[in-house]
Amino acid sequence: MRKRDLVVIGAGPAGMAAAVLAAELGLDVTVLDEQVLPGGQIFRGVDRVSASRSKILGSDYTDGARLTHNLRQSGIKHFSGAVVWAIEENFRISFTHQGRGAQINADRILLATGALERxxxxxxxxxxxxxxxxxxxxxxxxxxxxxxxxxxxxxxxxxxxxxxxxxxxxxxxxxxxxxxxxxxxxxxxxxxxxxxxxxxxxxxxxxxxxxxxxxxxxxxxxxxxxxxxxxxxxxxxxxxxxxxxxxxxxxxxxxxxGVVPNTQAARSLGISHRWDAGQVSFVPELNPWGQSDVAGVFIAGDGAGIGGAKVAEYAGQLAALKVAEELNCISISHRNRVAVPLRRALAREMAVRPFLDAAYxxxxxALSPSDSTLVCRCEEVTAGDIRKYARLGCLGPNQTKAFARAGMGPCQGRYC
Known part of the structure; x- marks a missing residue:
């Protein structure tokens, strides 16, 4: 099985921008995304939107067509409707595509899995x-x-x-x-x-x-x-x-x-996370290039911390530069030179984030719901049930699953 230089998981703004730049720099890139069309949640359906609906949704939305166009023109192998279900040793990625199981090997992985609504x-x-x-x-x-x-x-x-x-x-x-x-x-x-x-x-x-x-x-x-x-x-x-x-x-x-980073893939790989008090969520620990503490794994976009579409685009490109440098496609000086305007633009976009986090x-x-309120809708577990198990000595979320099946329904804990 041929090993790809970079496999990007997610085709939102971060994934698309990273894949296109990485391919331009000479990397062999493959994109896996569970949606039928590229764009992620923020640019969902942008390639098929009508003119009248474009006016309703606004220019920030239709700007996503620039990214989807670049991805299509790049010639990058893009598996749409692909559900990744395992990332194993030596970055062997298992996924389902068109009803069949498949595998692909990667030298580097970029997680661009976006965010979930809280x-x-x-x-x-x-x-x-x-x-x-x-x-x-x-x-x-x-x-x-x-x-x-x-x-x-x-x-x-x-x-x-x-x-x-x-x-x-x-x-x-x-x-x-x-x-x-x-x-x-x-x-x-x-x-x-x-x-x-x-x-x-x-x-x-x-x-x-x-x-x-x-x-x-x-x-x-x-x-x-x-x-x-x-x-x-x-x-x-x-x-x-x-x-x-x-x-x-x-x-x-x-x-x-609010929204929170989708950290499921990152957690499954054992990447370290920290509590972000401003965003009231866990975020992965990364260096300025989006590099995690698991060698070869990068994260960009809202999955790395909430910043929005523009921040995701710039962060994806920074990660692509670092991967290209590590795989000897570009020099360190080239990487740093191209990164300067990206970092400047990213800082400008992120400047408003502390204000928004504090204001909203x-x-x-909802963070501490009443006892009668369902918190696990799949298995119909209430907040009162969770508190009862805590009083009985339940030590944490994993043991709670054994007590109440909380987080074990169809959503697999995504919306608990």
């Missing part, structure tokens, strides 16, 4: 009609479907983006219910100096909020005690706002309170 377990979150905001955006990107009578719940810029896209589609949300509080915004001001370096990002956010306001979409900030009501399906959302109980009738609820923290009630 689960938001609140009362009623398992009712039909409730989904993550990202899932709602996939419906819009792939099928042009916009939910009627939808409520957006949680925090973060993605809520504003989806709300404005719904407004442009002629189906504005019934309300935007936000969980961030005034004290979060006050705390974020200490990062404002750095955030101003990324002022275009802040300007986009203010523009989206203005667009939502002009459409007369109700906004409630600092919401607490959020619950979804309904018999057999979502029918209303209740919450406390300024000490008053509110109720908004709805048929669809989009939940979102995860919803505290």
């Amino acid at each position: 689960p938001m377990p609140i009362p009623g979150w398992t009712l039909p009609g409730v989904m993550t905001a990202g899932a709602g955006q996939i419906l819009l990107k792939q099928s042009g479907i916009v939910a009627q009578d939808a409520v957006l719940v949680g925090s973060g810029p993605l809520l504003y983006l989806i709300a404005t896209q719904m407004v442009r589609a002629g189906t504005p949300p019934a309300a935007v219910i936000e969980t961030q509080r005034l004290r979060d915004m006050i705390r974020a001001t200490r990062h404002l100096g750095g955030a101003l370096r990324g002022w275009p990002y802040l300007a986009k956010g203010l523009k989206m909020i203005s667009e939502i306001k002009r459409a007369r979409v109700p906004r409630y900030t600092g919401a607490t005690q959020i619950a979804i009501e309904g018999e057999g399906k979502a029918a209303a959302l209740t919450f406390i706002h300024k000490r008053q109980k509110k109720r908004v009738a709805c048929k669809t609820v989009y939940l979102h309170h 923290p995860p919803f505290e009630e």
